[in-house]
Amino acid sequence: PATLGRLGCLQLSQSCDLSLPCCADEGSLSSTKCPQISGVRVQLEMQALWQQFDQLGTEMIVTKAGRRMFPTFQVRISGMDPSAEYVLLMDFIPVDSKRYRYAFHSSSWLVAGRADVAAPSRMHFHPDSPARGAQWMKQTVSFDSLKLTNNLLDDNGHMILNSMHRYQPRFHVVYVDPAPNSHLNAYKNFCSFSFPETRFMAVTAYQNHRITQLKIASNPFAKVSHFLCTSPNLINISVPR
Amino acid sequence: PATLGRLGCLQLSQSCDLSLPCCADEGSLSSTKCPQISGVRVQLEMQALWQQFDQLGTEMIVTKAGRRMFPTFQVRISGMDPSAEYVLLMDFIPVDSKRYRYAFHSSSWLVAGRADVAAPSRMHFHPDSPARGAQWMKQTVSFDSLKLTNNLLDDNGHMILNSMHRYQPRFHVVYVDPAPNSHLNAYKNFCSFSFPETRFMAVTAYQNHRITQLKIASNPFAKVSHFLCTSPNLINISVPR
DNA sequence: TGATTTCCACCTAGGTGATAATAT
DNA sequence: ATATTATCACCTAGGTGGAAATCA
Numbered sequence: 001p002a003t004l005g006r007l008g009c010l011q012l013s014q015s016c017d018l019s020l021p022c023c024a025d026e027g028s029l030s031s032t033k034c035p036q037i038s039g040v041r042v043q044l045e046m047q048a049l050w051q052q053f054d055q056l057g058t059e060m061i062v063t064k065a066g067r068r069m070f071p072t073f074q075v076r077i078s079g080m081d082p083s084a085e086y087v088l089l090m091d092f093i094p095v096d097s098k099r100y101r102y103a104f105h106s107s108s109w110l111v112a113g114r115a116d117v118a119a120p121s122r123m124h125f126h127p128d129s130p131a132r133g134a135q136w137m138k139q140t141v142s143f144d145s146l147k148l149t150n151n152l153l154d155d156n157g158h159m160i161l162n163s164m165h166r167y168q169p170r171f172h173v174v175y176v177d178p179a180p181n182s183h184l185n186a187y188k189n190f191c192s193f194s195f196p197e198t199r200f201m202a203v204t205a206y207q208n209h210r211i212t213q214l215k216i217a218s219n220p221f222a223k224v225s226h227f228l229c230t231s232p233n234l235i236n237i238s239v240p241r
Numbered sequence: 242p243a244t245l246g247r248l249g250c251l252q253l254s255q256s257c258d259l260s261l262p263c264c265a266d267e268g269s270l271s272s273t274k275c276p277q278i279s280g281v282r283v284q285l286e287m288q289a290l291w292q293q294f295d296q297l298g299t300e301m302i303v304t305k306a307g308r309r310m311f312p313t314f315q316v317r318i319s320g321m322d323p324s325a326e327y328v329l330l331m332d333f334i335p336v337d338s339k340r341y342r343y344a345f346h347s348s349s350w351l352v353a354g355r356a357d358v359a360a361p362s363r364m365h366f367h368p369d370s371p372a373r374g375a376q377w378m379k380q381t382v383s384f385d386s387l388k389l390t391n392n393l394l395d396d397n398g399h400m401i402l403n404s405m406h407r408y409q410p411r412f413h414v415v416y417v418d419p420a421p422n423s424h425l426n427a428y429k430n431f432c433s434f435s436f437p438e439t440r441f442m443a444v445t446a447y448q449n450h451r452i453t454q455l456k457i458a459s460n461p462f463a464k465v466s467h468f469l470c471t472s473p474n475l476i477n478i479s480v481p482r
Numbered sequence: 483t484g485a486t487t488t489c490c491a492c493c494t495a496g497g498t499g500a501t502a503a504t505a506t
Numbered sequence: 507a508t509a510t511t512a513t514c515a516c517c518t519a520g521g522t523g524g525a526a527a528t529c530a
Contacts (some may be wrong), residue, residue, distance in 0.1 A: 061499090064511070068497070101508075150510085163509075204510050205499090212499075221497040223516045302523090305487070309521070342484075391486085404485075445486050446523090453523075462521040464492045 034188040036086075036133075036175040039079035042193045045140055046071050049218060050197040057109065058200035059211045066147030066158040070219045073143040073169055073198060080133030085176040088126040088136065090143055092159055094118070095166040095199055102207035109201065112164070119152060119160040123172075130176050150204065161202040169198045275429040277327075277374075277416040280320035283434045286381055287312050290459060291438040298350065299441035300452045307388030307399040311460045314384045314410055314439065321374030326417040329367040329377065331384055333400055335359070336407040336440055343448035350442065353405070360393060360401040364413075371417050391445065402443040410439045 044050065049071050050058075061067045073090065080086060094115060101112040124146050128135070149158040161167055174190040182189065206212045216222040285291065290312050291299075302308045314331065321327060335356060342353040365387050369376070390399040402408055415431040423430065447453040457463040 070498090216499075219498070221499095221518060223498055223500090311522090457523075460522070462494060462523095464522055464524085 032188060033191060034175060034177070034185070036081045036084045036177075037173065037189060037191050039081075040077065040173050040191055041079045042171065042173070043076045043078075044195045044198070045074035045076060047195075047197065050195070053211070053214060054197040054199065056210050056214065057208060058198075059203045059206055059208060060148055060200045061206070062148045062150040062161050062163055062202045062204060064149060064151045066149045066154070066156060068144065068147055069200075070215060073146065073171070074140050075171060075193075076140055077136050077173070080137055080173075081175075082132065082134035082137070084133050085130045085178075086133055086136060087129040087174040087176060088141060089129070089172045089174065090124045090126075090146060090159075091121065091170050091172070092161060092167040093170055095168050098166070099162075100164050100166065100201060104207075107208065109207075115165060116162050119150075119162050122157075122159055124157075124159055148202065150202070163202050163204050166199060166201050168194055168196075169200075170194050273429060274432060275416060275418070275426070277322045277325045277418075278414065278430060278432050281318065281414050281432055282320045283412065283414070284317045284319075285436045285439070286315035286317060288436075288438065291436070294452070294455060295438040295440065297451050297455065298449060299439075300444045300447055300449060301389055301441045302447070303389045303391040303402050303404055303443045303445060305390060305392045307390045307395070307397060309385065309388055310441075311456060314387065314412070315381050316412060316434075317381050318377050318414070321378055321414075322416075323373065323375035323378070325374050326371045326419075327374055327377060328370040328415040328417060329382060330370070330413045330415065331365045331367075331387060331400075332362065332411050332413070333402060333408040334411055336409050339407070340403075341405050341407065341442065345448075348449065350448075356406060357403050360391075360403050363398075363400055365398075365400055389443065391443070404443050404445050407440060407442050409435055409437075410441075411435050 053071065060069055097115040099112045099115055100109045102108075103110050124143065126141065126143060127145055128141075147156075147158040148161055149156075150161060150163050151158075152160060154160055171193045172190055173193075177186075177189050201207075206215070294312065301310055338356040340353045340356055341350045343349075344351050365384065367382060367384060368386055369382075388397075388399040389402055390397075391402060391404050392399075393401060395401055412434045413431055414434075418427075418430050442448075447456070
């Protein structure tokens with residue numbers, strides 16, 4: 001990420017209001033947005049896989065050193081101004097103010113009290129930022145370099161999350177306005193997208209065995225994946241294309 | 242590489258005139274260049290290693306599938322306009338019109354006739370192109386994705402070279418002029434750099450054993466490198482930092 | 483015979499979940 | 507008890523030169 005001074009001051013809400021339907025396109029109020037933003041459309045990649053995880057209750061490992069997400073957050077973008085410059089970012093907002101624990105006997109998540117003090121809120125800039133709309137729309141945009149950590153003092157630019165808390169990934173498209181004083185209407189120059197099926201519980205170790213099995217079956221980096229895919233006693237785990 | 246239509250038509254010489262000293266900065270005739278180009282300075286990284294290879298007579302493997310260069314061509318750039326947009330590219334020009342063969346008994350290269358028909362001349366765009374000067378100057382620019390092939394019908398965008406021919410890598414900095422009709426003075430909008438110590442012989446298998454040994458000693462991907470670095474009978478091979 | 487191709491063992495580099503040890 | 511940490515074997519992915527086979 002180069003100097004991003006021209007982005008202005010983005011005002012993003014830091015909580016997910018569940019009383020409103022969490023629609024995939026929060027930027028649909030096109031009349032309030034600049035033309036470089038108003039037409040932007042975003043499609044989640046690997047949606048079937050995300051949904052399969054979501055049905056079981058997605059868990060994402062957080063470690064001190066930082067751990068990648070699986071599935072990886074990937075989107076396909078359309079409707080950008082091909083010659084305009086954009087910055088793409090992600091953040092994670094708490095789904096609620098609760099701390100959870102997993103009840104193995106009932107295989108379900110229970111509320112274990114109020115949320116811990118919020119972890120330092122960070123933005124993850126896609127490393128190709130800034131780039132032109134044509135570049136972003138050319139192919140799938142992948143956040144595979146994004147890593148999750150539970151280290152409050154993390155110095156590697158990873159996303160800091162509280163273990164045993166639920167999070168909603170959020171994706172932002174910011175138009176880099178070359179005009180002077182563009183900060184005066186910065187609110188017109190970005191839009192945000194949330195995909196409910198990408199919500200997850202941050203954990204330091206997997207709790208739900210079925211999540212573990214689906215990770216192994218679908219992540220090529222997880223060990224003995226080839227065997228498990230054809231193992232008869234796990235035949236019920238099917239991995240969507 | 243995005244659409245590069247604005248680059249105009251570059252006229253680059255396709256031969257290396259050895260009657261002139263092959264200086265590192267061919268773009269020093271600053272009066273004929275635009276301000277975004279005239280100040281550009283380029284420094285070869287790993288120069289000591291390049292020189293060590295050059296003294297032995299550098300060889301680079303070419304394969305049908307494409308092989309990376311070692312050492313990798315890397316440069317540090319200064320003097321760009323931080324906010325101007327540039328494209329960085331490389332090409333390879335024949336050092337002479339000769340075909341060579343290696344005489345093992347004398348451990349030297351002999352002329353084996355006139356050059357074969359020239360391989361299709363290609364440009365390799367640095368994959369980060371186009372980008373602003375600030376981005377390019379921030380850190381070393383590495384062409385580690387560049388691959389060499391001897392396959393005349395290569396379909397992977399690799400650089401096509403004739404085996405047993407000598408080549409001079411060349412590096413180009415192109416200013417992406419946003420002005421209309423910028424093609425009219427495209428010759429002002431780029432500069433080129435050649436580093437004599439990066440010349441090499443394209444081969445399908447190493448000929449000079451000392452080159453093989455230096456590759457093994459200095460390339461972390463070459464096998465048993467750790468052992469060879471400390472092996473007493475190869476103690477004469479020192480790898481510069 | 484010299485040059486090229488194919489295949490391979492052996493690396494680097496780094497992403498996995500399992501496990502055992504440790505912390506709270 | 508429950509949660510976290512460190513370590514590890516085992517993967518993916520891909521860059522090496524060596525050796526044997528093949529080509530011209």
